[in-house]
Amino acid sequence: MTAPQDIKPMPPTRRHKVQRWWWLFQRVSGVLLIVLIFTHLFVNLMTGDGVSQIDFAFVAGKWASPLWQWWDFAMLLLAMLHGMNGMGYIINDYASRKTTRTVLHALLGIATAVIIVLGALVIWTFDPCPVDASGALLEGVPSFCEDVL
Amino acid sequence: MSPAPTLYRGSDGMWMWFVHRATGVAIFFFLLVHVLDTSLVRVSPEAYDEVIGSYKTPIYGLVEAGLVGAIVVHALNGLRVIAVDRWDWALRHQRALTIAVWVITAIVMAGFLPRHLGVVFGGH
Ligand code: HEM
Secondary structure, rough: OOOOOOOOOOOOOOHHHHHHOOOOOOOOHHHHHHHHHHHHHHHHHHHHHHHHHHHHHHHHHHOOOHHHHHHHHHHOOOOOOHHHHHHHHHHHEEEEOOHHHHHHHHHHHHHHHHHHHHHHHHHOOOOOOOOOOOOOOOOOOOOOOHHHH | OOOOOOOOOHHHHHHHHHHHHHHHHHHHHHHHHHHHHHHHHOOOHHHHHHHHHOOHHHHHHHHHHHHHHHHHHHHHHHHHHHHHOOHHHHHOHHHHHHHHHHHHHHHHHHHHHHHHHHHHHHOO
């Protein structure tokens, strides 16, 4: 019997390193998302009047605070990247033809980019007190807009 | 000797892997829609309130309950996957951890469902 030989590991390629990074990201983002998502669900669905309280004024009240703007932005970014990477694993498992894979990965990347950019614009350019052409407050704005105007 | 198995008949691990995958996909597509509907706040308060209003109907109320359940299972099972990858102890107690995922999910949903369905169906 010969002693077990050391098998020299292949030198890690760039592709390897990228994959490892995403593997780790999937786990780290998962743990962070637990805090972000469960707080989000608790505040929106359990406190106050639950789902029935959610309207424009409710959103405006939350995004008046930078804390909730950053909270929702972090959640958007991490959830979309985590979801994108997870969907990428699934595409690799089921789409066996190379062209199918390429197309699906491209669609996934585009969808992810569009949603992140759209969501970020909505959070950071949000106007809690929109007015019409004559300068009057629109219907449905939070009551604090009366004081601001 | 029994013949080598040729057909995978599933085990806890295999089922949980499928549950994790199915819930992950469902949550991903929901998230796409959820960002789009929230974007209506940038159109007008009226547009947002109208679309969100439809989420308060019984049908959507049930869909939301299902989504919350999916997120809870996915999140807890994600922690199980991380633990099993990382610690021998967790690897040796896979089955207990899988049961724990479902028990904790049941407890969380027992806290959430009466509240949520009370709001959706009871109108309070
Ligand atoms: C709430 C906290 C979450 C935790 C702790 C979590 C955890 C995880 C972990 C650890 C994995 C890797 C599983 C593996 O490698 O076998 C994973 C995969 C995945 N996650 Fe999450 N996740 C969370 C939220 C989400 C959200 C919000 C989405 C959707 C946007 C999502 C979609 C996915 C998908 C599609 C996969 C791939 C499943 C597969 O490869 O079969 N997850 N998750």
